[in-house]
Amino acid sequence: MRVEIWSDIACPWCYVGKARFEKALGAFPHRDQVEVVHRSFELDPHRAKDDVQPVLTMLAKKYGMSEAQAQAGEKNLGTQAAAEGLDYRTQGRDHGNTFDMHRLLHFAKEQGRQDRLIQILYRANFAEERSLFTEGDERLVELAVEAGLDAEAVRTVLADPAAYADAVRADEREAAELGANGVPFFVLDRKYGVSGAQPAEVFTQALTQAWGERPPLKLIEDGGAEACGPDGCAVPQN
16 A cells, blocks of 8 residues: 655644654554655745745744744644654744755655655754754755765755756646645545644544555466465476
């Protein structure tokens, strides 16, 4: 079974939702047969790469609230994150463009390091004092190396704006086609969708239902062709 997760590194509920989903997946009896794929979704796709501002300022401007109200919201998010065992800095974080991070996540998927990289990027954005947006490409190189990727290969990807750009845009178009207008958005076997950072119990129910409705394998008879089994291999008679 495949679970696809549309998310953005700048999305705090994606950070929390991933932890809740993983709690459900960890207790799922068939977890070893579940493939998890992370898909791209930018909350702020038109923001320039060098346009970085404090999270509280961004929230106040975007939602027409005071910075005190924005701070209260961040404190609530910090409480929600802590309940999932996550560190969350409620002050001093920055907000910026995440397109290059999504490009790197597609590269990391080819290397079998996608889930590790997204976890490291979440941690860097929500839990660490250093900004994920103001230190340039070398900050991303450092984090990608921590995820097990080759530094020079990562620099090559970052230096080419076209590298994996089409893959990011394709994910975003697909999200729109599926009706995802916010993240996190979970799609199970292209049959069920779960929107938002739902409680772990909801993900458990979705995994169980999707698994239970998988169609049984239809065997095409092969006319008695030789095969191997627990008792050994058939020996050709002719």
